[in-house]
Amino acid sequence: MVDIHLDAIINGRKVSRDVKPHLRLLDFLRDDLNLTGNKEGCGAGECGTCSVFVDGVLMKSCLMPVAKAQGATVDTIESLAKSGELSVLQKAFHKAGASQCGYCIPGMVMAATAALRANPFADREEIKERLGGNICRCTGYQKIFDAVELARDVQNGRVPATALLETDTADGEVIGKNVRRIDAPSKVSGRLKYAGDMTMPGMLHVQVLRSPHAHARIVSIDTSAALAMDGVESVITAADVPGKDGFGVFVHDQPIMARGKVRYVGEAIAAVAAEDALTAKRAVAAIKVVYEQLAPVFDPDEAMLPGAPVVHDYAPDNITKHIPIRVGDVEAGFAASDLVIEESYSTQAIEHAYLEPEAGLAYVDHDDVVTVVSPSQNITHHRHMLARIIDKPISKVRFIMSPVGGGFGGKEDMIYQGMLALLAMKTMRPVRLVYTREESIISTAKRHPSRTTLRMGLMRDGRIRALAMRMVCDGGAYGLSTEGVMRKAAILAAGPYAIPNVQIDTYGIYTNNTPSGAFRSFGALQTQFATESQLDIAAERLGLDPFEIRRINAMRDGDMTHTKQKLGSVSLMRALEAAEQASRWEAGAPTVRGPSRGDLNHDDVRPSVTLGTRFASGDASSEAAE
Amino acid sequence: MARKRGRGMAACWYGIARTATVDRAAAWAEIDDGGSAKIVTGVTEIGEGILTVLAQIAAHEIGVKPEHVVIGDNDTARAPEAAHAGASRQTYMIGNVVALASREARKRLVDVMADMWSAPAETIRTGNGEIWAENTNHRITMGEAVACAKNRGVVPIGSATFGTDTTGIKDGKGGDGSGRPWQAYVFGCQVAEVEVDTVTGEVQVLAVWAAHDVGRAVNPQGVEGQIEGGVVQAIGQGLMEDYQLKDGHTSTSGFAKYILPTSLDVPRVNSIIIEDPDPIGPLGVKGIGEPAMVPTIPAVMNAIYDAVGVRVFDLPATPEKILMAMREKDRRETMAPQAAE
Ligand code: FES
Ligand code: FES
Numbered sequence: 001m002v003d004i005h006l007d008a009i010i011n012g013r014k015v016s017r018d019v020k021p022h023l024r025l026l027d028f029l030r031d032d033l034n035l036t037g038n039k040e041g042c043g044a045g046e047c048g049t050c051s052v053f054v055d056g057v058l059m060k061s062c063l064m065p066v067a068k069a070q071g072a073t074v075d076t077i078e079s080l081a082k083s084g085e086l087s088v089l090q091k092a093f094h095k096a097g098a099s100q101c102g103y104c105i106p107g108m109v110m111a112a113t114a115a116l117r118a119n120p121f122a123d124r125e126e127i128k129e130r131l132g133g134n135i136c137r138c139t140g141y142q143k144i145f146d147a148v149e150l151a152r153d154v155q156n157g158r159v160p161a162t163a164l165l166e167t168d169t170a171d172g173e174v175i176g177k178n179v180r181r182i183d184a185p186s187k188v189s190g191r192l193k194y195a196g197d198m199t200m201p202g203m204l205h206v207q208v209l210r211s212p213h214a215h216a217r218i219v220s221i222d223t224s225a226a227l228a229m230d231g232v233e234s235v236i237t238a239a240d241v242p243g244k245d246g247f248g249v250f251v252h253d254q255p256i257m258a259r260g261k262v263r264y265v266g267e268a269i270a271a272v273a274a275e276d277a278l279t280a281k282r283a284v285a286a287i288k289v290v291y292e293q294l295a296p297v298f299d300p301d302e303a304m305l306p307g308a309p310v311v312h313d314y315a316p317d318n319i320t321k322h323i324p325i326r327v328g329d330v331e332a333g334f335a336a337s338d339l340v341i342e343e344s345y346s347t348q349a350i351e352h353a354y355l356e357p358e359a360g361l362a363y364v365d366h367d368d369v370v371t372v373v374s375p376s377q378n379i380t381h382h383r384h385m386l387a388r389i390i391d392k393p394i395s396k397v398r399f400i401m402s403p404v405g406g407g408f409g410g411k412e413d414m415i416y417q418g419m420l421a422l423l424a425m426k427t428m429r430p431v432r433l434v435y436t437r438e439e440s441i442i443s444t445a446k447r448h449p450s451r452t453t454l455r456m457g458l459m460r461d462g463r464i465r466a467l468a469m470r471m472v473c474d475g476g477a478y479g480l481s482t483e484g485v486m487r488k489a490a491i492l493a494a495g496p497y498a499i500p501n502v503q504i505d506t507y508g509i510y511t512n513n514t515p516s517g518a519f520r521s522f523g524a525l526q527t528q529f530a531t532e533s534q535l536d537i538a539a540e541r542l543g544l545d546p547f548e549i550r551r552i553n554a555m556r557d558g559d560m561t562h563t564k565q566k567l568g569s570v571s572l573m574r575a576l577e578a579a580e581q582a583s584r585w586e587a588g589a590p591t592v593r594g595p596s597r598g599d600l601n602h603d604d605v606r607p608s609v610t611l612g613t614r615f616a617s618g619d620a621s622s623e624a625a626e
Numbered sequence: 627m628a629r630k631r632g633r634g635m636a637a638c639w640y641g642i643a644r645t646a647t648v649d650r651a652a653a654w655a656e657i658d659d660g661g662s663a664k665i666v667t668g669v670t671e672i673g674e675g676i677l678t679v680l681a682q683i684a685a686h687e688i689g690v691k692p693e694h695v696v697i698g699d700n701d702t703a704r705a706p707e708a709a710h711a712g713a714s715r716q717t718y719m720i721g722n723v724v725a726l727a728s729r730e731a732r733k734r735l736v737d738v739m740a741d742m743w744s745a746p747a748e749t750i751r752t753g754n755g756e757i758w759a760e761n762t763n764h765r766i767t768m769g770e771a772v773a774c775a776k777n778r779g780v781v782p783i784g785s786a787t788f789g790t791d792t793t794g795i796k797d798g799k800g801g802d803g804s805g806r807p808w809q810a811y812v813f814g815c816q817v818a819e820v821e822v823d824t825v826t827g828e829v830q831v832l833a834v835w836a837a838h839d840v841g842r843a844v845n846p847q848g849v850e851g852q853i854e855g856g857v858v859q860a861i862g863q864g865l866m867e868d869y870q871l872k873d874g875h876t877s878t879s880g881f882a883k884y885i886l887p888t889s890l891d892v893p894r895v896n897s898i899i900i901e902d903p904d905p906i907g908p909l910g911v912k913g914i915g916e917p918a919m920v921p922t923i924p925a926v927m928n929a930i931y932d933a934v935g936v937r938v939f940d941l942p943a944t945p946e947k948i949l950m951a952m953r954e955k956d957r958r959e960t961m962a963p964q965a966a967e
Contacts, residue, residue: 179682214875323795404671504803592931
């Protein structure tokens with residue numbers, strides 16, 4: 001590969017350099033120029049975190065070959081607050097609380113800057129359209145729209161610039177005030193360094209070999225060809241683990257790389273550290289693995305049947321965890337009920353889709369402390385597990401939590417930090433691993449897909465007499481947080497209702513699917529979806545308003561939970577009343593009243609849109625051409 | 627009418643902090659030279675805004691401005707254990723422990739000043755970067771007070787640990803699940819207004835009213851941010867997201883196939899914050915991260931039913947599923963009179 005010579009104006013400075021022709025503009029900016037403010041969220045033009053201006057036009061720099069920037073003027077997020085003074089829009093993001101994890105924010109600020117340049121008077125609906133190419137997983141977008149509207153109004157002089165300043169706390173009271181986020185300036189300006197933005201002198205790059213099979217015995221792994229390649233420093237497999245291998249939030253059933261067999265597609269098998277990522281990638285391709293296929297099991301109900309393939313020897317029935325809850329006698333409760341409703345529900349696996357893919361650095365410091373820097377949601381537990389895995393005292397293992405570009409539970413698992421630590425120990429050099437979006441999706445935990453049957457027995461007056469729920473969840477190939485998810489799901493399954501007879505069973509099951517793990521709302525989302533849907537079915541059958549049936553059954557101060565815990569103050573009635581009043585709810589049984597309701601379409605409801613027609617009038621790329 | 631609107635609601639409850647185990651966290655606090663504060667604890671920000679919440683709490687307890695609070699890095703070799711960033715536990719566990727550590731640091735400083743001014747410690751007040759003795763002329767800056775303390779050989783520091791009075795649940799063989807999994811519970815309720823296109827099956831969630839008890843809102847804007855983000859993630863799961871596997875291989879390994887909510891898909895979220903203070907912790911705070919997501923999906927499904935009379939039991943409620951259910955409903959309704967004969 002012959003380098004090309006690039007001349008361009010980048011953030012107002014002339015740049016004249018030899019560059020590798022296979023690079024994308026994003027790589028050149030981030031790796032060669034160390035302009036790491038703009039991020040790589042997907043590498044496929046879908047998320048907008050890499051958005052920059054090329055000759056004034058908003059572009060996704062992950063889609064642009066660097067050669068295309070020849071002679072161009074390129075502005076990155078770093079150009080907006082060059083002197084350290086934030087732009088009006090950046091200040092508005094700060095003020096409005098528009099950044100959470102911050103990973104989407106540099107791209108979002110670029111897109112919003114383009115939007116207000118294209119139309120300084122854009123209304124909220126137009127702003128939404130103009131930000132349509134940028135994903136944010138944290139904020140729900142609302143505060144981002146607020147920020148752009150605030151910036152618009154300040155720029156147009158409709159609102160004084162003082163509206164951007166800190167909330168007044170001169171009275172000394174700071175609790176209950178909208179103090180601006182202290183981490184926002186670094187996020188809106190792209191100055192905050194996430195793990196994938198960090199480098200260290202002498203750093204090696206890591207790539208991972210992953211399983212193409214869902215269930216197979218590993219007959220042999222031959223790393224010799226990979227090791228022999230120029231620029232490859234080390235190749236590791238499970239055989240290199242010095243201590244007791246295994247991690248997981250509850251059971252430590254997952255080796256840091258597959259040991260003896262693979263249990264899901266995408267499972268790590270070996271890892272390479274090399275001078276650059278491309279060499280590491282080539283070395284991964286040179287590792288030879290011989291597999292012997294095993295019968296897989298993909299359906300959790302089938303996995304529970306006798307004779308099903310066994311995923312882990314320690315759990316011959318493939319049950320990771322069963323959680324029972326028992327109150328009273330449900331059969332007697334159903335017999336005494338006026339109405340019994342039985343329905344089935346299911347929920348799908350979903351991906352956390354934090355905009356920051358997994359990334360981390362590891363090194364061994366001057367005191368021989370093995371140090372891992374990563375966006376871990378649980379450095380405390382990771383340190384315990386890693387110490388055991390690499391056979392070191394806790395004091396020789398150090399975890400540093402780098403800024404987390406979104407977690408939602410997905411960064412509680414120590415899914416790659418073990419490989420990093422081991423490679424740092426083997427090479428005695430700093431090592432860095434940055435996942436691609438695809439790697440992140442195929443190899444890390446999902447929300448537990450669930451199948452639920454729910455029986456509910458009620459009296460004519462709406463009181464729930466008995467509730468029985470059975471939920472089977474696909475936990476996938478490893479335990480991760482499954483046990484805890486099943487527990488929380490079960491404890492909260494019957495909802496905040498006083499019910500004399502309750503029977504809950506939740507089952508987390510091993511299969512050869514992508515592992516399921518912690519995900520915001522941790523099982524309670526699945527079970528309460530069923531219970532709250534069924535309460536509306538019951539309300540319709542009994543002719544009761546949905547709020548009313550919940551009030552009739554609501555737990556009150558001092559009531560017992562289904563785990564027989566006495567509650568103190570119960571705020572449920574207040575929450576019901578607040579939502580009912582704020583929404584001006586029109587009371588009535590849920591008998592498909594929708595079209596005839598009188599409480600629809602007030603001014604705290606957004607306008608509906610005709611999907612697909614909004615972009616018909618102009619293409620998105622013309623928006624920033626001033 | 628091709629588009630029909632409807633409304634639905636759902637309630638929820640949630641436990642705050644780690645489940646069915648003893649949760650704990652620790653923190654260190656120091657009132658630093660110049661009257662700023664330094665807080666070190668083992669876990670903080672994953673995007674929810676906890677750094678700012680902790681700065682507000684320390685500022686409130688010590689009596690300095692939030693912008694004068696520095697929060698140390700999360701580093702297992704340099705900070706006390708505070709466990710994980712999850713379980714909606716940060717404001718509750720870390721917030722409360724930072725309050726306690728800040729109180730101890732403040733007490734060290736207050737004791738020095740009380741002695742210097744010959745005033746009872748209970749009459750010493752701090753706030754907004756100043757320290758004074760009630761009903762006297764004694765009033766100096768926190769920076770000056772720190773210098774006084776140091777001249778007397780005292781560094782105003784504090785440390786604290788906060789643990790929960792909780793137990794496991796009896797979930798072994800034959801167990802009934804009884805136990806005390808959390809010491810703080812929160813409750814919430816959401817209403818959703820949707821519009822269903824009866825031709826395409828497309829559902830738009832136009833508004834959500836979300837009322838949630840958070841104990842005490844340290845930063846209301848941050849609470850709203852959690853509710854808005856949670857509602858939209860739930861809409862993603864309710865209507866569009868789907869990680870698909872066939873024989874263990876996924877067909878949704880990128881954002882082209884794995885569809886996420888964008889700015890065009892989100893409702894207007896109207897948050898109503900309810901404060902029913904936790905009686906156990908020193909601050910009254912509870913949590914919001916996860917409960918915000920729980921009632922959204924059933925509220926939306928109930929609203930879809932209200933609009934067009936079909937209920938989706940199998941998530942996500944894609945346009946295809948809505949259309950199929952509507953066709954099935956029409957078929958049943960036209961069959962019904964004959965069947966009755
Ligand atoms: S659009 Fe370029 S990284 Fe996602
Ligand atoms: S703040 Fe937008 S992705 Fe986290």
